[in-house]
Amino acid sequence: MSGLFITFEGGDGSGKSTQSRLLADWLAQSREVVFTREPGGTELGAEIRSLLLHTGGHITDRAEALLYAADRSHHIATVVRPALERGAVVLQDRYFDSSVAYQGEGRELEPNDIRDLSLWGTEGLIPDVTVLIDLPPAVGRERLAARDETPDRLEAAGDDFHERVRRAYLRLAEAEPDRFLVLDGTEPIDSLQQRIRDRVSAVLEQA
Template sequence: MRGLFVTFEGGDGAGKTTQSSRLADWLTEQGRTVVFGREPGGTELGQAIRELLLHGDHVAPRAEALLYAADRAHNVATRVRPALERGDVVVQDRYLDSSVAYQGAGRVLDGQQVRDLSLWASEGLLPDLTVLLDLPADALTHRLAHRGGFDRLESEAADFHERVRAGYLALAAAEPERFLVLDATRAVDELAAEIRERVAALLAD
């Protein structure tokens, strides 16, 4: 069996953790070996970087992009590539598209430069499928308020999150074969079923 790399993207509060966990559980039930992770924070080094990025003091935009890339380089080298080479399925909450959307569009850095940095860090590894859970910024703010507590990025102003959303949608439009864009306001079970259907088709190819 060949490996498969599936990533979940979207704004904070869009449901990435819920849907990625559901997919990982379903794949396990199907007899697949699943490596489940997140960025930042999928490794011990990444957890330290995550703490700096999400719960530390101000980080300059370019330094922020470099820290995410450092986390990604280590995560891909030590967890993702070895798993794919074993034929496992890697399901991950966030990957390089997050950097392009958040640091590129959100921080108003050059999106292509941010993408190139991530591709260099990951040695060119792209997901087989990226599930984009699209949620309007006002709905996102409402969900985060009910969840309680905001990290450094979640607490950014509404226009930041609007830019991030627009950045994601632009990425999906540029690579429609890789992205599955779903309305994150739909029922959780409906979304999970559609994601399973797409992943099952990829595994069958």
């Protein structure tokens, strides 16, 4: 039985964590499921996550991109590839598309450089399915505010930044329609989950 690599992408507050956990519960009835995230899916990654999202000091844009790439390379080598090799379904909250959108477009670096760096670091690992939950940044901001939590560095980056991120995600999905499943994040949770399960079921049948 071959493994399956499914990633979840979207702006802050889009609901991707909720949808990925619901899918994990459903798949776990019949498959081994590894649920992980970037950054922070390993012990090293947890330290990098703290630096990236919660440090009080300034991080330059290129240093930020490199830290994400370092976390990703280690995470794929030590968690994701071993799981896929033993036939597990890996559900991952964010992958290199996040870096292309956030560091490439959001920070206004060169998106292709960011993608190439990630592919080099992960030895070219591409997800089988990428679920993109699209949501207007204003709606995402309202959802985050309702949590009454202190926003991290990226959540607090501003409206222009998050608009660039959203446009970048949609361009990525348009360029790779066979990999991406684009969903409207304002739709009901159950409706979104059913569409995700339908897509994943179809991919599993072909595996």
